[in-house]
Amino acid sequence: MLYYAGMSTIGSVIGCLILDLVFRKAGEQGLDKHLPRKRLDYVKGKVNQNAGWALALDSLAPPPFPFTLFVMVAAALETRDAGC
Numbered sequence: 044m045l046y047y048a049g050m051s052t053i054g055s056v057i058g059c060l061i062l063d064l065v066f067r068k069a070g071e072q073g074l075d076k077h078l079p080r081k082r083l084d085y086v087k088g089k090v091n092q093n094a095g096w097a098l099a100l101d102s103l104a105p106p107p108f109p110f111t112l113f114v115m116v117a118a119a120l121e122t123r124d125a126g127c
Contacts, residue, residue: 062114087116
């Protein structure tokens with residue numbers, strides 16, 4: 044069971060790293076292509092206010108919540124605030 048938990052954690056970290064690299068390069072213009080404007084504005088506001096808290100609380104939310112969206116926005120805006 045530890046093997047599966049470890050492998051899923053590693054897979055998630057690698058997926059977030061790839062998203063981070065891609066959207067740091069794409070920047071804010073890349074977000075406009077992938078996300079609806081209304082949702083993008085909402086997430087940008089949350090990430091700009093408290094990036095660390097937004098990502099930390101979002102990672103604890105149940106699976107239907109769009110964690111990927113917050114990772115994409117934080118990467119595209121090149122957020123470095125660990126605010127926690």
